[in-house]
Amino acid sequence: MIENRRGLDIFSHLMLTLGILTILFPLWVAFVAATLDNQQIFQVPMTLIPGNQLWHNLREIWLHGVSSNSAPMSVLLINSTLMALGITCGKIIVSILSAFALVWFRFPLRNLVFWMIFITLMLPVEVRIFPTVEVVANLQLLDSYSGLTLPLMASATATFLFRQFFLSLPDELIEAARIDGAGPMRFFRDIVLPLSRTNLAALFVITFIYGWNQYLWPILITSDAQMGTAVAGIRSMISSGEGTTQWNLVMAAMLLTLIPPIVVVMVMQRAFVRGLVESEK
Numbered sequence: 001m002i003e004n005r006r007g008l009d010i011f012s013h014l015m016l017t018l019g020i021l022t023i024l025f026p027l028w029v030a031f032v033a034a035t036l037d038n039q040q041i042f043q044v045p046m047t048l049i050p051g052n053q054l055w056h057n058l059r060e061i062w063l064h065g066v067s068s069n070s071a072p073m074s075v076l077l078i079n080s081t082l083m084a085l086g087i088t089c090g091k092i093i094v095s096i097l098s099a100f101a102l103v104w105f106r107f108p109l110r111n112l113v114f115w116m117i118f119i120t121l122m123l124p125v126e127v128r129i130f131p132t133v134e135v136v137a138n139l140q141l142l143d144s145y146s147g148l149t150l151p152l153m154a155s156a157t158a159t160f161l162f163r164q165f166f167l168s169l170p171d172e173l174i175e176a177a178r179i180d181g182a183g184p185m186r187f188f189r190d191i192v193l194p195l196s197r198t199n200l201a202a203l204f205v206i207t208f209i210y211g212w213n214q215y216l217w218p219i220l221i222t223s224d225a226q227m228g229t230a231v232a233g234i235r236s237m238i239s240s241g242e243g244t245t246q247w248n249l250v251m252a253a254m255l256l257t258l259i260p261p262i263v264v265v266m267v268m269q270r271a272f273v274r275g276l277v278e279s280e281k
Helices: 002-034 054-063 073-104 110-122 125-138 145-152 156-167 171-180 184-195 197-212 216-221 230-236 247-267 269-280
Strands: none
Touching: 002 054, 002 247, 054 073, 054 247, 073 110, 073 145, 073 156, 073 184, 073 197, 073 230, 073 247, 110 156, 125 145, 125 216, 145 216, 156 197, 171 184, 184 197, 197 247, 197 269, 216 230, 230 247, 247 269
């Protein structure tokens, strides 16, 4: 039994190492490409040893972009940050308040309202996105931060998760709050919010990455290069015609795009993991 266990551990570690290498190798190639000039990238085979052009490429893409028609990466990163934070804060506020109302307020058709929210999870993005674009255009929110963030603030998933968490809270908390004379909003502020901190942290990380990685929505909503986002902007840097793609600058832009989500995950790692574990209990 001990020998079998040892063999299983070795096999598990080998598979884990193989998986890590499979994930890291493309990232290493991208990093190396960001340290070279474009001519070195097109050499066959491309070297896997970093060059000395990293800071030059980062400075070029940060200040000027890849062409006179493209926005600097600094602008795209600011737009992505504002969009991700707007979507994240909006989703959390809307979802936690709607879940609070669905669990602790008694009103007609309450269950129907919940199922109407929940059923939107079954609709493909393609079904919802073009009517949403039409609404945004009619409200004259194209090429604006409001257009980028407002339509993505509602979340059936987050509402469902908060609702399930609130349903798990003991009824004694409600009775104690009533005896104390606490109204609904005081109960929400003093009891529900503190108990939801780990869930909020987990949802913040997930939603921030969701907002940061948005690709299709910014393309449909923005036509001004200065309102573009980092993820969509990287795609626009790749030439689809006869032009030569500046792959060294594209890879440098990709490295910059990876930094904010990594920082968010590292800063909130403990609270994020705790929130996921407590959500499963």
